[in-house]
Amino acid sequence: MKLALVGDIGGTNARFALWRDEQLESVRVLATADYPGPEAAIRAYLAELGLPLGAVDSVCLACAGPVSGDEFRFTNNHWRLSRAGFCRELQVRELLLINDFSAMALGMTRLREDERVLVCPGEPEANRPCVVIGPGTGLGVGTLLALDDGSWLALPGEGGHVDLPIGSPREAELWQQLYLMLGHVRAEDVLSGNGLLLLYRAICALDGHEARLSSPAEVTAAALNGDEVALGVLEQFCCWLGRAAGNNVLSLGGRGGVYIVGGVVPRFAELFLASGFARSFRDKGVMSAYFEGIPVWLVTAEYPGLMGAGVALQQALGSR
Structure with a gap:
């Protein structure tokens, strides 16, 4: 896998990290109320790290609620996204959306x-x-x-x-x-x-x-x-x-x-x-x-949901 980004998004806070060599790097916690959507929050996160758009090849976001289809509305904050629009705006090749407790469960494998x-x-x-x-x-x-x-x-x-x-x-x-x-x-x-x-x-x-x-x-x-x-x-x-x-x-x-x-x-x-x-x-x-x-x-553990999002991404894309 190339450089990847993982996120664990709740009602109040969105946690982001880079996923590299099967480890979390550069964890940041952003308030969801400060951004109109996940794209803006991730732009700010990447800018803080000095990374341009396109530096991240794939993204996994752990979100509360059932995930299916192109459109996703977050159940506990005002954010929403289109998978196609997200990838286009952030120049990302792959976007994986998973249930937040699926990510939490996968995080137990790395405790x-x-x-x-x-x-x-x-x-x-x-x-x-x-x-x-x-x-x-x-x-x-x-x-x-x-x-x-x-x-x-x-x-x-x-x-x-x-x-x-x-x-x-x-x-x-x-x-x-x-x-x-x-x-x-x-x-x-x-x-x-x-x-x-x-x-x-x-x-x-x-x-x-x-x-x-x-x-x-x-x-x-x-x-x-x-x-x-x-x-x-x-x-x-x-x-x-x-x-x-x-x-x-x-x-x-x-x-x-x-x-x-x-x-x-x-x-x-x-x-x-x-x-x-x-x-x-x-x-x-x-x-x-x-x-x-x-x-x-x-x-x-401080960030088991982020770790689980990384495990999910690794399992989904690691063999490619």
Whole structure:
């Protein structure tokens, strides 16, 4: 491959890097609000590095939402692009668009040992799917499969939009409160950054507390400072994440292991490790024994989505 560019584009930030010799170089983070579209952001990125148009031969962009056809509209920011127009404007030969959690899943294949923390001990089973799940702006869910030729297959999906699972009378009461606030209750409605605040408000309404906190960051900070209500919010968040992760393991036969990713959980990693996540992960009645030996890791890598975009590009174009 010649010089390539990879991007991981979210609602607030777009992360770009060069991909050379199967490694990331020159990572930059740009605010999506500062640019009318991805072409303008990439022009600015290349200009900062002193690279002219045409210096990059191929591009892979990891984007939230299903990707197909020539036209793509980003689901969580104002950007949109035409594949043909993008390649023409930036003088790029190849553009690969992939689902953001496909990129995240592929990024797990390049993790160093110091970029993940063991949550549940076990040994991954060869040739079985891995589950990649992560609360961030939304809730992403991906599946990773090792193929016989040594390459990897990431299956895109919209698993964050499944119904929120209920596993106890307390959760049933909370679900009713959330239903009054939202109507249909998705896993993503709770298991996301904004979901932390929604869950806080639901718990306050249910238990008769004054809702004094007004942002996810305030809820996290209050919990880290010992606030009992906020601690209860994070505990319930972790338990629901465990139930959602366990449901995906059962659906996919995910005995290859589970990776917890995204920007939310690492902010309260110690509380997460001490929480009821592991108990809720395995709490499946007659199928609870199925979870024996399935490892779970909390991923702390800084740019796994960018790395996964590079892996996707390498697999798609490396043989050419």
